[in-house]
Amino acid sequence: MHPEEPVGPMPTDGQGRGSGPARCPRHPERETGVSCTRCGRPVCPECMVPAAVGFQCPECAHGGAPRQQYPPQQPRTTARGLLALGDGALVTKVLIGLNLLVFLYTQYVADGLQAGRLVLWSRALPSGARGGLAAGPDEWYRLVSAMFMHAGLLHLVMNMFSLWVLGPQLERVLGRLRYLGLYLVSGVAGNALAYLVTGADLQSVGASGAIYGLMGATAVLFKVTRTPMQPVIALLVVNLVFTFSLSDVIDWRAHVGGLVAGLVTGAGLMYAPRAHRNLVQGLTVAGVLALSLVLMLLGTARLPG
Incomplete structure (x- = not known):
């Protein structure tokens, strides 16, 4: 099953175009639609740490990584490369x-x-x-x-x-x-x-x-x-x-x-x-x-x- 939805920050091909769904840095085979509220990195269900608002990655939750350590988000795309609407609901x-x-x-x-x-x-x-x-x-x-x-x-x-x-x-x-x-x-x-x-x-x-x-x-x-x-x-x-x-x-x-x-x-x-x-x-x-x-x-x- 391959969801066709906004899936967070995407790797780019150098021209600002998304090249695939967002994947958890700790589990690269896992697509995810959730990003760490502190640094912006994609985070899968196994790695999510509940925060006051949303979820954080383990590094931010336990080590206090600086905010926006992850590269700024590029335009998000669906699993088929279409521009995402940005609506998580x-x-x-x-x-x-x-x-x-x-x-x-x-x-x-x-x-x-x-x-x-x-x-x-x-x-x-x-x-x-x-x-x-x-x-x-x-x-x-x-x-x-x-x-x-x-x-x-x-x-x-x-x-x-x-x-x-x-x-x-x-x-x-x-x-x-x-x-x-x-x-x-x-x-x-x-x-x-x-x-x-x-x-x-x-x-x-x-x-x-x-x-x-x-x-x-x-x-x-x-x-x-x-x-x-x-x-x-x-x-x-x-x-x-x-x-x-x-x-x-x-x-x-x-x-x-x-x-x-x-x-x-x-x-x-x-x-x-x-x-x-x-x-x-x-x-x-x-x-x-x-x-x-x-x-x-x-x-x-x-x-x-």
């Missing part, structure tokens, strides 16, 4: 925008189309119409589309606030493509577990499964960067207690499935061995998707004939 903003657009569509445009052939979301529909996540393989797409539909304005605001808090840091560390993969596979895995446990009549909507996946990946990031784990553990415990306390209105299955998928995917992305980094990362994402497919097959097999 672009995918997060796009996801928030998509969720908002789908909410407006389902609230003000599509009410009369809910019983049509293409049902885009999982929702309690009028008596006699189809409801739940999916009625079989021909509607598995709803395990994805339901991730972008919300039951009300408060539901949308809470999820989008969580996405904005958790997303940008992971997007900068992982890169856009890896981060998007993490988000999507977490959401799909959460809905697949809900589909397996509850079946086609489940009424479940929202980005919560994907967001719980981001929580899990954030816990992995804190572990990799040796950041104190108490805050993220407290966040997870509070959210899980809240989830199970209101299980009659909150889909705990999507939350738990998304959390586990986020932990597994985050570990695969951040702990991938140096020699086979891209291969291991790609296999991790593919493996979580394959497991989700197995859950969907098992769930479909349980549906009434």
Whole structure:
């Protein structure tokens, strides 16, 4: 997997043009989108040392290297040599925008189309119409589309606030493509577990499964960067207690499935061995998707004939 995102200061060919993605000086085989806030050098997840603002490289954190010791940043490029936009939260903003657009569509445009052939979301529909996540393989797409539909304005605001808090840091560390993969596979895995446990009549909507996946990946990031784990553990415990306390209105299955998928995917992305980094990362994402497919097959097999 090769992210196409701004990736920090780039080596140049002598004419000011970037020649490739930024790489950690201590681990040259690792691309990274994060720079030391003190000297500006690229720093990978293994080398990040938490600072009051952002992260520092080990040299600055432990030796107090002079600020801007690293050469001034050159124009940044994507993995294909295109000029970067310089937005470390672009995918997060796009996801928030998509969720908002789908909410407006389902609230003000599509009410009369809910019983049509293409049902885009999982929702309690009028008596006699189809409801739940999916009625079989021909509607598995709803395990994805339901991730972008919300039951009300408060539901949308809470999820989008969580996405904005958790997303940008992971997007900068992982890169856009890896981060998007993490988000999507977490959401799909959460809905697949809900589909397996509850079946086609489940009424479940929202980005919560994907967001719980981001929580899990954030816990992995804190572990990799040796950041104190108490805050993220407290966040997870509070959210899980809240989830199970209101299980009659909150889909705990999507939350738990998304959390586990986020932990597994985050570990695969951040702990991938140096020699086979891209291969291991790609296999991790593919493996979580394959497991989700197995859950969907098992769930479909349980549906009434």
